Amino acid sequence: MHDTFRSLKNSNYRIWAAGALVSNIGSWMQRTTQDWIVLTDLTHQNATAVGIVMGLQFGPQILLLPLTGFAADHFDRRKLLFCTQAAMGLLALGLGLLVVTGLVELWHVYVFAFLLGCAAAFDSPARQTFVAELVSEGDLPNAVGLNSTSFNAARMIGPAVAGLMIAGVGSGWVFLLNALSFVAVLGALGVVRVDRPDVARRGPVRGGLADGFRYVLRRTDLKVILVMLFLVGTFGLNFPIYISTMAVTVFHKGAGQYGLLTSIMAAGSVTGALMAAARTRPRLSLLILGAAVFGLGCALAAMMPSYALFGLVLFVVGVAAQTLTTTTNSLVQMSTEPAMRGRVVAILLAITLGGTPIGAPIVGWVADHFGPRWALGIGAVAGMLAAAIALAYLARSNRSRCAGGSAG
Numbered sequence: 001m002h003d004t005f006r007s008l009k010n011s012n013y014r015i016w017a018a019g020a021l022v023s024n025i026g027s028w029m030q031r032t033t034q035d036w037i038v039l040t041d042l043t044h045q046n047a048t049a050v051g052i053v054m055g056l057q058f059g060p061q062i063l064l065l066p067l068t069g070f071a072a073d074h075f076d077r078r079k080l081l082f083c084t085q086a087a088m089g090l091l092a093l094g095l096g097l098l099v100v101t102g103l104v105e106l107w108h109v110y111v112f113a114f115l116l117g118c119a120a121a122f123d124s125p126a127r128q129t130f131v132a133e134l135v136s137e138g139d140l141p142n143a144v145g146l147n148s149t150s151f152n153a154a155r156m157i158g159p160a161v162a163g164l165m166i167a168g169v170g171s172g173w174v175f176l177l178n179a180l181s182f183v184a185v186l187g188a189l190g191v192v193r194v195d196r197p198d199v200a201r202r203g204p205v206r207g208g209l210a211d212g213f214r215y216v217l218r219r220t221d222l223k224v225i226l227v228m229l230f231l232v233g234t235f236g237l238n239f240p241i242y243i244s245t246m247a248v249t250v251f252h253k254g255a256g257q258y259g260l261l262t263s264i265m266a267a268g269s270v271t272g273a274l275m276a277a278a279r280t281r282p283r284l285s286l287l288i289l290g291a292a293v294f295g296l297g298c299a300l301a302a303m304m305p306s307y308a309l310f311g312l313v314l315f316v317v318g319v320a321a322q323t324l325t326t327t328t329n330s331l332v333q334m335s336t337e338p339a340m341r342g343r344v345v346a347i348l349l350a351i352t353l354g355g356t357p358i359g360a361p362i363v364g365w366v367a368d369h370f371g372p373r374w375a376l377g378i379g380a381v382a383g384m385l386a387a388a389i390a391l392a393y394l395a396r397s398n399r400s401r402c403a404g405g406s407a408g
Helices: 003-009 011-041 047-058 065-074 077-100 106-133 137-168 171-191 209-217 220-235 239-250 255-278 284-303 307-335 338-354 356-370 372-407
Strands: none
Touching: 003 011, 003 137, 003 255, 011 047, 011 077, 011 106, 011 137, 011 171, 011 239, 011 255, 047 106, 047 239, 047 356, 065 077, 065 106, 065 338, 077 106, 077 171, 106 137, 106 307, 106 338, 137 171, 137 255, 137 307, 209 220, 209 338, 220 284, 220 307, 220 338, 220 356, 220 372, 239 255, 239 307, 239 356, 239 372, 255 307, 284 307, 284 372, 307 338, 356 372
16 A cells, blocks of 8 residues: 555645645536436437537547647647636636526537647646656656546546535536635645656757657557557547436436446546556556456446446446556556657547547437447457457467477
8 A cells, every 4th residue: 555655745745636626626526417417407318419519529639639649748738738727727717607697508518618629639648647746756656646547536526426416416516616625736746846857858859740649650569558548538438328227318317426436436437547557567468357357347337227327337347447457557658759749649639538428419310219228238349359469469479479489
């Protein structure tokens, strides 16, 4: 357990982590409320509309990819994060005012989701790589794991609080509280001092996104990891659709129970992130295990006959999903040259989240026309296929090593 939290000994990382946790809780409150008002207030339980919102929010990860990785590698990451976090806070404030005054319409949510996605597209690679400027290279996997723990602890707390607030004071106040939460992370960015800028800061960084793609294409291991993430990120990580439609149309539950399901899955994600933080080195075998358990978990969730059993399986799915995503992040950051790190992480995030505009509308359409259980089946197939691809790569690599040893 001592090793699990070792990065928190670093005062700069500790300040950053505290501010990020508060802001992440607010962001998860907003995500939960946004999906809820689209599904129940602005449409008549239309899962396709939720999928469109997700697509608009995550689409900029691909649309702005030529710029986001470049920005993370070329600009001061702390200043860049200050701008993106402030922009997201103002967007939360604007949407909250529309909801509180009763003026909000579906197209408003679409517009705000897209603008939020644009800000997040610049924020994500800078935030993911900023941690490398706060901790030593040896502590980087631990810090990445703790970042994921914070993010998912917020996902455990935020939706539950959002469900209570929706029922108690109304949806609009959730957005306004999220806007206020950005003060914490902005304050942390103002206080933190970067003691060890990474190698990318020691000289001019040349080249653009094309260099990042060429770097990835030369690395078979990175290509396999990114293909796995494309499959799971595009067709598997659509839980706002899975959980909301299962809660409303299958189990006939309200906002509080919907928020609880999201929190249960987040508890599994926290567990998976802590397990990742405790490991000294990430391995491809963990990715295979995570993808396989994710696929099996989605299949079991689709078959669960009751709300309680569905929630229990969601916990396992959360552990598996976080094992996959956190291990991927650590593997990519540790095996990538520091000068290329921002661009490669931007590509990783674009594939993970940018696939949502493809997968979310498809999954939403399946949920509308065939039912949420069939939509979960898509996630199951994605996880198993990702595991199979990685297993084939691992087997081929082992055969090559054996052949090389025999020849020697």
